[in-house]
Amino acid sequence: MLMDVVHELVTKWKSEFVSVLSSSVDIDSLTQRMRTRQKIQQGGSGPGRASLSAVGGQAAAFHVAVWTSLDGTIDKMEQLISCSRLLGLTLMKQRETHIDVCMTSIYRLDQYISELYPSLAELLIHEMLIDWQNNKNSEKYSSILLIFASANFKESLTRQEDNIDSSSAIDNSIGHKQINDNRANIRNALISNEGFLGWASDQLATKLSAVSNQSPVIKEVLEGEYPKLLKLILDLERRVTSTLSNELSNNSNCDQYTLSPIHQQTILEQLPSCLVRALHPFETAYLSRSVSRLFDRVTLAFSTSTTAGPDTNELNDIIQTAANELAYATVHHDLLYKVTRNLDKLIALFATKTETLISTGSTCAVQLTDSQTLGQQNNIHLVNLLCQFGTNLQLTVNKRLNNLNTITTSNINHKNYNKSSTFLNETFPLTTTIETTTPIKNPLQLISESTKNHLNNLCNSILNPFLLDINNKIDEILSSMHNEYDSYQNVSVNELSSKSKYLQDLQNFTARVRQQYLSDLSQPPKFVNTIPNIFTQSGCYVCGEFALQDALKPILTMCVNSYLWRSTLIRSSKESIRLKLAADYKDFELALMPLCSPNYGYTLSKLIPESYEQLRDFPSILSMENEQLIQTYAKEDSVGSSSNHLLPSLICQHMFSRAPDEIRYPHIVAGWSTNYYVSWLVKRKNDTERLVFLRNGLSAYVHEVQLRQQREYPPIYLQLKEFLDYHIGKDQK
Secondary structure, three states, X not given: OHHHHHHHHXXXXXXXXXHHHHHHOOHHHHHHHHHHHHHHHHOOOOOOXXXXXXXXXXXXXXXXXXXXXXXXXXXXXXXXXXXXXXHHHHHHHOEOOOHHHHOOEEEOOOOEEEOOOOEHHHHHHHHHHHHOOOHHHHHHHHHHHHHHHHOOOOOXXXXXXXXXXXXXXXXXXXXXXXXXXXXXXXXXXXXXXXXXXXXXXXXXXXXXXXXXXHOHHHHHHHHHOHHHHHHHHHHHHHHHHHHHHHHHHHOOOOOOOOOOHHHXXXXXXXXXXXXXXXXXXXXXXXXXXXXXXXXHHHXXXXXXXXXXXXXXXXXXXXXXXXXXXXXXXXXXXXXXXXXXXXXXXXXXXXXHHHHOOOXXXXXXXXXXXXXXXXXXXXXXXXXXXXXXXXXXXXXXXXXXHOOOOXXXXXXXXXXXXXXXXXXXXXXXXOOOOOOOOOOOOOHHHHHHHHHHHHHHHHHHHHHHHHHHHHHHHHHHHHHOHHHHHHOOOOOOHHHXXXXXXXXXXXXXXXXXXXXXXXXXXXXXXXXXOOOHXXXXXXXXXXOHHHHHHHHHHHHHHHHHHHHHHHHHOOOOOOHHHHHHHHHHHXXXXXXXXXXXXXXXXXXXXXXXXXXXHHHHHHHHHHOOOHHHHHXXXXXXXXXXXXXXXXXXXXXXXXXXXXXXXXXXXXXXXXXXXXXXXXXXXXXXXXXXXXXXXXXXXXXXXHHHHHHHOOOOOOXXXXXXXXXXXXXXXXXXX
């Protein structure tokens, strides 16, 4: 009987595989093979022959024996999978032409149909549909389903109502409902069956797990050298997929419903879950060991120093360990991606260890008149250390993976892979179907993002307290400009000094800060291309200088904005004062330059483009008359009103400075100090809020005029009112 023959073959193949698998991981058998191989390599144990007695040599030889044995097991697995698939395809293709069968109507999985020459597979399914409830044949049916699943005998999952006339059933004792129930059960069993590959994978996983628990030596081999096991499985999958592809092309005349083109495509793209299931325990253990190796290296490096952190050699050891972990994982992109996430943990640990070394308190307090303290020197060193670690790590990883084509998010979508694209130098098989909407990232991109998130943020955290103190000192110097300009009110143009004292103090201060506190920051290596797009760099800061420039952006923005607002509070009704202010703007820009790095492209225009535009545009309004300001910035058809550079409130505050003394500044009316008012202006994000405050100050002046019973307003009042009404009304629309 055909079913008995198929069952005997499947039982025989299973027995063969179990026997080979058990022998391949048997300790005694492996030890004997290892010793036999050693004797052959040594040429015997006669006089003058040295035996391989070293522990390391014995372990290495045992590892080789294990992998050689497993390689043979995988070959046997492939052979039996091919046999089971070939048998299944033969059953689907071969048709029964016997006279007793050809005129008989048979049951099929998808419909009730009369076949002149049914295939052998259809006859087996017909028999199962009739006798599915017979427990005596359950093992035979399991064997049949395993063969069909191996040959991908899976019909469409679309469930359609069966229009079968129960009166025409072959066996009147078999009811229509029972046939339908049997059909559903067989369909579900076939869909869930993973074929001989699934059965063998489960046997492999069970046996390897059991042996690993019993033998620490085997456990060390499988978990410690997991990439080799993964490569064996991937090679098996490639060969099986290649064989299947050839068989599909050679058996294109198989029954029309047995193998759809859609399912063929799925077979070629999807890594069977049974293989993933078999590998999972060993992958988890390997990744855990990988994290431990990385963490141990970092912990050891930081244990040798309690203040300065790792030296260059220790840093290189950490980076080399990380690069080796990536190199071992290049057998498959999924493993490489997971190991890359371990590197993210390594970078986070390095940042955490470095953070504990940061000097705080009085040891790093900014003494603007003294030399650099030990705490400040240590913090600068830590910034350099973070940049060196991140840069060298990215360079080393790039060198290790530079021959591997990267994966872009366009290569992968929610449902499938593009088979024409390659994973990193075709090292990674395109066999896994992605089941997530999250795009897969390039390992280099992941490391770049990790260094940016962990190392760059810590660099900024180290530098920010120091830079904030510098900002406070700069603001203190700028506050002296008010007294200095008060002394200029009664001085002629010829008597005004060429350079303001407060700007001279500012330039001296920034030069001293650069020389005394920032000179130890590391500079970019020679390979860095200092082109303008360096500001869009991703990943870790290349050097301490670049970290400083990025941290300076908010500080420089506050300095420029503070200067802009303070200059609008200078009483400038005289043209000589406005000319002096315009000249000061150029000197102010020069005074900030020592903090920047123009040699590497870090200028004010690149660091703070928006504030820099205001700094450059504001002197132009100093030369305008009041009427011209209104015409330019407070008319519907004016060009300047659409400019995003100068804030309307900034221009309006400057117009207040041109008013006579009887129109007091709004902050004076409110009882605020100049420093508090400037701080308030800088912190406001909504310009309408500033304009409303200015209007309230102007309204207070109107109230004072009414109390004095004054009949006329100065012309500047009407111009201020027109300006404020225009912009506040515009914002409220």
